[in-house]
Amino acid sequence: xxxxKLIKYLTAASVLLVSVYFVxxxxxxLQPAAFIDLMNYDITFxxxxxxxxxxxxxxxxxxxxxxxxxGTVFQALLRNPLADSYTTGVSGGxxxxxxxxxxxxxxxxxxxxxxFGGSILSVVIVYFIQKKFSIxxxxxILAGVALSMIFSSAVMFVYAVSESRxxxxxxxxxxxxxxxxxxxxxxxxxxxxxILSGVLLLYSKHLDxxxxxxxxxxxxxxxxxxxxxxxxxxxxxxxxxxxxxxxIGFIGLMIPHLIRKIFSPKHFILITVxxxxxxxxxxxCDTAGKIAADPFELPAGVMTGFIGGLFFIYSAIxxxx
Amino acid sequence: MNREILRLKNLNSGYADKLILKxxxxxxxxxxxxxxxxxxxxxxxxxxxxISSELTPESGEIELYGKNLKNCxxxxxxxxxxxxxxxxxxxxDYTIEQFLQLHTFPYDVPFxxxxxxxxxxxxxxxxxxxxxxxxxxxxxxxxEFQLVQLAGACIQNSRFIILDEPVSHLDPRNAQLIMSLxxxxxxxxxxxxxxxxxxxxxxxxxxRILGIRKGRVYFYENAAEIYNKKLTDKLYDIEFTxxxxxxxxxxxxxx
Numbered sequence: 192x193x194x195x196k197l198i199k200y201l202t203a204a205s206v207l208l209v210s211v212y213f214v215x216x217x218x219x220x221l222q223p224a225a226f227i228d229l230m231n232y233d234i235t236f237x238x239x240x241x242x243x244x245x246x247x248x249x250x251x252x253x254x255x256x257x258x259x260x261x262g263t264v265f266q267a268l269l270r271n272p273l274a275d276s277y278t279t280g281v282s283g284g285x286x287x288x289x290x291x292x293x294x295x296x297x298x299x300x301x302x303x304x305x306x307f308g309g310s311i312l313s314v315v316i317v318y319f320i321q322k323k324f325s326i327x328x329x330x331x332i333l334a335g336v337a338l339s340m341i342f343s344s345a346v347m348f349v350y351a352v353s354e355s356r357x358x359x360x361x362x363x364x365x366x367x368x369x370x371x372x373x374x375x376x377x378x379x380x381x382x383x384x385x386i387l388s389g390v391l392l393l394y395s396k397h398l399d400x401x402x403x404x405x406x407x408x409x410x411x412x413x414x415x416x417x418x419x420x421x422x423x424x425x426x427x428x429x430x431x432x433x434x435x436x437x438x439i440g441f442i443g444l445m446i447p448h449l450i451r452k453i454f455s456p457k458h459f460i461l462i463t464v465x466x467x468x469x470x471x472x473x474x475x476c477d478t479a480g481k482i483a484a485d486p487f488e489l490p491a492g493v494m495t496g497f498i499g500g501l502f503f504i505y506s507a508i509x510x511x512x
Numbered sequence: 513m514n515r516e517i518l519r520l521k522n523l524n525s526g527y528a529d530k531l532i533l534k535x536x537x538x539x540x541x542x543x544x545x546x547x548x549x550x551x552x553x554x555x556x557x558x559x560x561x562x563i564s565s566e567l568t569p570e571s572g573e574i575e576l577y578g579k580n581l582k583n584c585x586x587x588x589x590x591x592x593x594x595x596x597x598x599x600x601x602x603x604x605d606y607t608i609e610q611f612l613q614l615h616t617f618p619y620d621v622p623f624x625x626x627x628x629x630x631x632x633x634x635x636x637x638x639x640x641x642x643x644x645x646x647x648x649x650x651x652x653x654x655x656e657f658q659l660v661q662l663a664g665a666c667i668q669n670s671r672f673i674i675l676d677e678p679v680s681h682l683d684p685r686n687a688q689l690i691m692s693l694x695x696x697x698x699x700x701x702x703x704x705x706x707x708x709x710x711x712x713x714x715x716x717x718x719x720r721i722l723g724i725r726k727g728r729v730y731f732y733e734n735a736a737e738i739y740n741k742k743l744t745d746k747l748y749d750i751e752f753t754x755x756x757x758x759x760x761x762x763x764x765x766x767x
Binding site: 270396399400402403404405406407409410411412413414415451456457 | 587588591599605606610614617620668
């Protein structure tokens with residue numbers, strides 16, 4: 192039992208180290224010596240590395256951690272392992288915002304802000320629904336799904352009346368393409384992501400109880416005000432990730448699921464580990480997307496789907512047998 | 513006379529468009545051992561859910577230690593009564609220890625992650641949990657899990673515990689284990705209200721029995737009275753065979 196635990200932590204640590212190494216060296220990951228040479232002698236390379244590469248890694252990290260933490264929280268709140276960061280219809284609202292921004296001729300920054308606005312709009316709608324019906328009613332999930340449908344119709348409508356060039360740009364956003372992410376937004380947004388994750392960490396015992404179901408939640412004295420706070424923090428966290436990098440699927444679903452199986456169902460550990468794993472996972476996916484189809488870039492959202500999906504199926508099959 | 517700790521006055525309660533409990537009034541004193549019986553769907557669980565505030569009553573009042581339940585904060589409520597529900601859904605993969613730690617929540621200093629370990633180990637001892645506290649609650653048998661839930665209730669509040677069908681799906685041995693544990697707790701001062709389906713258990717408990725029929729209080733009597741007047745016949749609309757031996761009451765089906 193103890194030996195198992197040791198092996199588990201050693202594996203986790205080595206995966207972590209390899210990931211960090213891979214993300215930093217990127218294309219040069221097979222030739223570390225060449226990478227060090229470039230860093231020492233090539234000023235342009237060094238500039239590109241510090242001004243573009245590093246911010247991009249941090250952007251990916253921030254988005255991934257926000258999605259993983261909010262996914263963890265939504266799975267607990269809705270007591271549904273299929274819930275994720277987007278269950279509240281946040282992605283639908285964001286997609287609509289992005290499409291609208293590009294249709295009205297806005298640039299990448301206004302796309303970010305429109306996306307943020309759209310996602311906040313859906314958060315507010317679902318927030319009031321859960322306030323009226325309680326988080327324990329299926330109405331919340333249904334409302335999130337219905338809201339996504341409504342927004343996706345609205346997106347289709349915008350596409351139908353706009354130029355194909357703009358449609359392509361919007362599509363890239365919806366696939367979670369970090370190459371058009373706005374790095375200047377990173378510092379303030381990242382700070383907010385850390386603060387909100389920290390607040391949710393304080394609520395970890397609440398979340399432990401909430402995931403036991405309605406009976407325990409009511410009788411152990413969790414107030415509906417704290418449930419609303421938790422919901423709101425998690426939803427805003429998702430919106431912040433949209434603001435940084437568009438819509439990136441699967442992280443909010445997969446990371447919490449795996450961490451719960453591998454480490455612990457206690458939310459203090461779950462949230463902490465998900466924060467780091469989600470961040471590193473997205474950074475790895477983004478880097479892999481850059482390398483895989485050089486000189487093109489595969490959007491990070493495409494890579495999370497590929498890598499995450501395959502790994503997820505593998506681990507599910509392995510557990511069953 | 514012990515003081516009154518729970519009082520229901522003309523309670524009407526139920527779900528969205530269906531009123532289930534009609535005009536329920538009764539009261540419970542400190543140290544009582546009340547069992548609630550009645551046919552399926554008569555409103556026993558609805559009654560417990562109204563007392564736990566999971567359901568908001570349509571009208572009428574519930575008073576807890578003289579205070580209207582409506583005016584209690586969730587925190588106050590959780591320190592006054594603890595509940596043991598019959599849980600059918602799949603719970604997260606917590607260990608027994610992690611599960612019990614959650615029951616100290618009503619007394620925790622907010623956002624300070626410190627559990628009262630002594631309280632937990634005491635409850636484990638009182639309830640006689642034999643499993644290692646690091647084993648998962650998912651791997652427990654129904655009887656073992658019921659003990660763990662009861663230990664949780666003791667941690668939360670050992671003065672007033674309300675249980676929903678604690679022995680319905682247990683074998684006779686485990687049922688006896690749970691019931692004698694409840695009697696032991698009651699003897700040391702715990703007030704207990706429990707929903708039961710086994711009349712032979714209910715009739716031989718020290719306290720009164722609340723019979724609910726079609727959402728109304730049908731009787732609230734002690735076992736001797738129920739035995740003498742054969743009150744359970746009408747409660748379930750069937751004829752029982754009653755007999756009495758060594759001061760114990762029996763009420764058997766006639767099939």
